[in-house]
Amino acid sequence: xxxxxxxxxxxxxxxxxxxxxxxxxxxxxxxxxxxxxxxxxxxxxxxxxxxxxxxxxxxxxxxxxxxxxxxxxxxxxxxxxxxxxxxxxxxxxxxxxxxxxxxxxxxxxxxxxxxxxxxxxxxxxxxxxxxxxxxxxxxxxxxxxxxxxxxxxxxxxxxxxxxxxxxxxxxxxxxxxxxxxxxxxxxxxxxxxxxxxxxxxxxxxxxxxxxxxxxxxxxxxxxxxxxxxxxxxxxxxxxxxxxxxxxxxxxxxxxxxxxxxx
Numbered sequence: 001x002x003x004x005x006x007x008x009x010x011x012x013x014x015x016x017x018x019x020x021x022x023x024x025x026x027x028x029x030x031x032x033x034x035x036x037x038x039x040x041x042x043x044x045x046x047x048x049x050x051x052x053x054x055x056x057x058x059x060x061x062x063x064x065x066x067x068x069x070x071x072x073x074x075x076x077x078x079x080x081x082x083x084x085x086x087x088x089x090x091x092x093x094x095x096x097x098x099x100x101x102x103x104x105x106x107x108x109x110x111x112x113x114x115x116x117x118x119x120x121x122x123x124x125x126x127x128x129x130x131x132x133x134x135x136x137x138x139x140x141x142x143x144x145x146x147x148x149x150x151x152x153x154x155x156x157x158x159x160x161x162x163x164x165x166x167x168x169x170x171x172x173x174x175x176x177x178x179x180x181x182x183x184x185x186x187x188x189x190x191x192x193x194x195x196x197x198x199x200x201x202x203x204x205x206x207x208x209x210x211x212x213x214x215x216x217x218x219x220x221x222x223x224x225x226x227x228x229x230x231x232x233x234x235x236x237x238x239x240x241x242x243x244x245x246x247x248x249x250x251x252x253x254x255x256x257x258x259x260x261x262x
Contacts, residue, residue, distance in 0.1 A: 014041025
């Protein structure tokens with residue numbers, strides 16, 4: 001098992017990419033800490049992880065709140081005494097902001113609250129998690145994986161808050177990779193690649209309306225996440241990996257194998 005006895009924490013672990021990574025890590029022997037704002041969802045993730053024979057705990061928290069993140073860190077310290085892998089996956093997408101009827105909001109229609117909400121979860125959240133969990137990563141090092149997106153590499157009309165937060169996450173990744181190399185901690189970012197991952201009912205509805213719409217299975221993120229989880233400051237660090245490209249390069253399938261088909 002690639003992560004046997006490792007302690008891995010995944011934010012946004014109740015659904016989509018976060019849940020897929022948490023279960024994938026558990027399948028490879030990691031003890032999992034599932035964090036999300038929705039208790040019922042992370043409890044389901046934890047139950048699935050435990051069924052695979054590992055330890056797991058669910059902690060409800062809002063990663064944009066320093067007090068919540070500190071409470072999670074205290075829980076991990078008490079329960080396990082260390083942390084080997086941190087996956088910063090929790091994020092707000094455009095359809096979760098003030099206007100919930102689509103994935104774009106013209107800049108002229110954005111509110112300050114929209115902007116602040118996206119930055120708070122998508123950028124402040126990873127910052128807080130890294131700050132609070134860093135003391136739990138010991139001398140043996142560890143791995144921090146920041147889940148990014150295509151919006152972290154190129155701007156998109158109608159998605160200014162999301163793209164700004166993901167561009168910021170890429171910058172944070174590169175800065176900390178340089179700073180943490182001396183402490184043997186790898187910091188990398190991971191995104192799906194050419195196509196978005198199916199994460200919610202809104203995307204499922206789009207496929208139903210237009211069968212030509214392409215979304216990928218959340219599980220496509222697991223193999224490259226496992227690779228990154230095994231890294232430390234002496235290995236791969238400061239890199240951005242696109243999951244689909246990584247899968248093809250490593251003989252683990254391409255678009256057809258990982259594409260969602262309803």
